Amino acid sequence: xxxxxxxxxxxxxxxxxxxxxxxxxxxxxxxxxxxxxxxxxxxxxxxxxxxxxxxxxxxxxxxxxxxxxxxxxxxxxxxxxxxxxxxxxxxxxxxxxxxxxxxxxxxxxxxxxxxxxxxxxxxxxxxxxxxxx
Amino acid sequence: xxxxxxxxxxxxxxxxxxxxxxxxxxxxxxxxxxxxxxxxxxxxxxxxxxxxxxxxxxxxxxxxxxxxxxxxxxxxxxxxxxxxxxxxxxxxxxxxxxxxxxxxxxxxxxxxxxxxxxxxxxxxxxxxxxxxxxxxxxxxxxxxxxxxxxxxxxxxxxxxxxxxxxxxxxxxxxxxxxxxxxxxxxxxxxxxxxxxxxxxxxxxxxxxxxxxxxxxxxxxxxxxxxxxxxxxxxxxxxxxxxxxxxxxxxxxxxxxxxxxxxxxxxxxxxxxxxxxxxxxxxxxxxxxxxxxxxxxxxxxxxxxxxxxxxxxxxxxxxxxxxxxxxxxx
Numbered sequence: 001x002x003x004x005x006x007x008x009x010x011x012x013x014x015x016x017x018x019x020x021x022x023x024x025x026x027x028x029x030x031x032x033x034x035x036x037x038x039x040x041x042x043x044x045x046x047x048x049x050x051x052x053x054x055x056x057x058x059x060x061x062x063x064x065x066x067x068x069x070x071x072x073x074x075x076x077x078x079x080x081x082x083x084x085x086x087x088x089x090x091x092x093x094x095x096x097x098x099x100x101x102x103x104x105x106x107x108x109x110x111x112x113x114x115x116x117x118x119x120x121x122x123x124x125x126x127x128x129x130x131x132x133x
Numbered sequence: 134x135x136x137x138x139x140x141x142x143x144x145x146x147x148x149x150x151x152x153x154x155x156x157x158x159x160x161x162x163x164x165x166x167x168x169x170x171x172x173x174x175x176x177x178x179x180x181x182x183x184x185x186x187x188x189x190x191x192x193x194x195x196x197x198x199x200x201x202x203x204x205x206x207x208x209x210x211x212x213x214x215x216x217x218x219x220x221x222x223x224x225x226x227x228x229x230x231x232x233x234x235x236x237x238x239x240x241x242x243x244x245x246x247x248x249x250x251x252x253x254x255x256x257x258x259x260x261x262x263x264x265x266x267x268x269x270x271x272x273x274x275x276x277x278x279x280x281x282x283x284x285x286x287x288x289x290x291x292x293x294x295x296x297x298x299x300x301x302x303x304x305x306x307x308x309x310x311x312x313x314x315x316x317x318x319x320x321x322x323x324x325x326x327x328x329x330x331x332x333x334x335x336x337x338x339x340x341x342x343x344x345x346x347x348x349x350x351x352x353x354x355x356x357x358x359x360x361x362x363x364x365x366x367x368x369x370x371x372x373x374x375x376x377x378x379x380x381x382x383x384x385x386x387x388x389x390x391x392x393x394x395x396x397x398x399x400x401x402x403x404x405x406x407x408x409x410x411x412x413x414x415x416x417x418x419x420x421x422x423x424x425x426x427x428x429x430x431x432x433x434x435x436x437x438x439x440x441x442x443x444x445x446x447x448x449x450x451x452x453x454x455x456x457x458x459x460x461x462x
Contacts, residue, residue, distance in 0.1 A: 005163045006226070006251070031227035036251045041234040048240035052233065055247060057155035084152075 007131055009060040012040035012049050014073040022095055022116065023064035029120040035127070046073065050080040053089060059131045061086075065095040071104060078109040088132040094118070139167045143174040146273055151246065154273045158248060161269060162262045172265055178272035180400075182214070183387055186296030187281045188321075193302040194328040195281050196235035197365040201376045202279065203239055209380075211277050212244040214270035218263060218282040221251040228252075232281060246270065252283075261410055264295060294406055297399070298386045300379070302326045303342070305334035319349045322358050323386050326379065330362035331372065356389055416456075423455055 011027050013020050020042050030037045038056050040049060053061050063070070063077065070093060081089065093105055094114040102113045111130065114123050142160075145153040157175075161168045185202075187195050199215065206213050217232035228251035239245040250266065263280070270278055282292050292299060301322035318325070325346070327339050342360045351357055359382050363375030390396040424430045433451075436442040 005165070006253075008159075027229055031222060031229045032225050034225045034227045036221075036228045036230060038230040038233055038249050040237075044237070045240075048237060051240050054152055055155050056233075056249060057159040 007035040007060065007127060008056060008058045009035050009037045009062060009127070010040060010049070010053050010056060010058040011037055011062045011064065012044050012052075013042040013064050014044060014046065014049065014077065015069045016043065017065060017067040017069055018042055019066040020064065022066065023062075026062065026064065026094060026120075026123075030124065030127075033120070033124040033128075035124075046076045046080050049077065050084055050086065053081070053086060054084055058089060059133050060090045060092065060127055063091075063093045065093065065097060070095075070097055070101060074105055074110060075108050081109075090127065090131055092123070092127075094123070139170045140174070143171060146175070146269070147178060149274060151243075151273075154246065154269065155248070157269050158266050161265045162250060164262070168265075172268070175269055175272040179268045180271065182271045182275055182278045183298075183383075184267065184278045184280065184296045185383055186292035186299040187279060187302060188283070188292055188299065189302030189326075189328075190307065191283055193304050193307075194363075194365050195302050196232040198300075198302060198326065198328060198363060198376070198379075199232075199279055199281050200236045200238070201365055201373070202380065203236065203245055205376055205380050206277050207239075207242065207244055212275040213246075214273070214275040214278040215245065215247040216263065216266055216270070216278065216280045217247065217249045218252055218280070219249065220283055221253045226253070246273070246275065261414065264407060264410070267295065294403060297390060297396075298323045298383050300324045300326050300383075302328050303338065304329045305332045305338050307338070319345060319351075319358055323356060324379065324382050325358055325360045326375075327360060327362045328365060330375065331364050331367070335362065354393065356386060356393075356395075420451060420455060424451075 009030055011023055011030070013023055024039070027037045027039045038052065038058065040052055049061070052058075061077075061081075063074065065073075074093065078091070081087075081091065091110050092112045092114065093110050094116075096116050097105070097113055099115075102115075105113050112123075112126055114126075142153055142157055146157050157171060161171055187199055189195055196217070199217075203213050203215065215236070217230065219228055219230045219232060221228045230249035230251065233247055233249050236247055239247065248266065248270075250263065253262075267278055267280065280292050280296060299321055301318060301324070303326065305327070325342050327335055327342065329335070330339070339360055339362060346358050346360060361375060361378055361382060363379060364373055365376070367373050390399065421430065433442070433447045437444055437447060
């Protein structure tokens with residue numbers, strides 16, 4: 001039986017944003033880095049995403065945005081995570097995020113924002129160093 | 134995790150705490166400290182669920198079929214646990230677990246627990262921990278467990294040995310009668326599902342499959358695999374069909390197992406297999422643990438590398454030294 005803990009990540013789009021190429025590439029890159037990645041796809045509701053994080057006992061939740069809904073949906077995710085006592089899950093956001101939104105997202109409870117153009121080595125290393133479980 | 138935390142964990146799990154279910158699975162899946170204790174405590178509470186295995190090639194429609202079956206079982210008032218197994222990359226150990234995406238409509242249903250796991254380097258589509266995970270979900274308390282896995286009949290760790298009823302999913306265009314006749318399909322399938330049955334070639338393939346079943350040398354009194362068409366995706370909901378018949382056949386097969394007393398035989402075989410698997414891993418752990426710090430493992434491997442020894446003699450020597458000797462003592 002394996003004794004090494006694999007990092008488990010849930011990657012998802014939220015709301016009506018229908019562009020998931022970036023999210024899929026991130027899924028592939030995390031997989032290549034040896035992580036086990038559950039991809040939830042597009043058009044997901046906040047409650048469904050957080051339930052999946054609970055059921056999968058994920059270490060990391062990654063939200064991907066392109067169409068600018070990050071300031072609307074992220075606080076709802078954070079609130080639902082709090083309701084489910086998921087304070088040991090690392091919440092990260094990625095995608096086409098305006099620079100001025102980064103401090104706002106961090107204030108909401110996002111631990112790190114990776115904008116388009118981030119290197120895979122950056123977010124892989126960040127996740128490996130910062131998981132809380 | 135401390136041992137008394139394990140007691141608490143299992144108590145909550147048996148009480149139906151879903152979060153604790155998720156955590157317990159992670160602990161056991163990763164073989165972390167306390168996992169043997171967990172399994173010892175969980176074991177007496179297992180054996181009550183009906184286990185359905187769904188297997189077949191990638192893209193055959195296993196997840197979509199599973200999604201519909203979950204809905205049907207829920208309508209019958211049954212609670213459902215689902216284990217979705219996807220392959221781990223043999224190079225990086227990572228995995229993309231992409232089956233859950235087909236089961237979104239059950240996301241908020243408290244009567245459905247879905248867990249995605251990676252095969253972690255095992256051949257037969259199921260990781261060794263999968264057996265334990267199924268047991269944990271049983272102890273949590275569901276009526277039915279669906280295990281969906283890629284690939285079939287490749288080695289001893291396979292769903293066919295664990296499920297009560299095993300569904301093998303095909304689609305048209307996956308081959309001719311020769312494929313249907315090959316070993317491995319009829320041996321493992323209780324139900325052969327011809328999915329995407331609205332596509333061209335389905336009828337011919339169904340005939341081939343049925344022909345292969347008829348030609349197979351099935352002992353008298355044994356279950357004869359059923360070939361069932363299924364359409365899971367269509368623009369018109371009315372065209373989605375075949376799943377009621379699949380559920381019916383699952384129950385028919387389950388009743389057959391009860392009536393023919395095969396259930397007891399299956400349970401015996403399953404335990405024999407499980408015992409062997411647990412012994413394998415525990416024994417290996419024990420021996421490697423014993424060799425740790427002695428430098429012997431390195432010495433043995435280098436001797437094999439240098440051509441002075443071979444793996445079989447080394448294992449013999451280790452067993453003679455550590456296992457048989459202990460027995461004599």
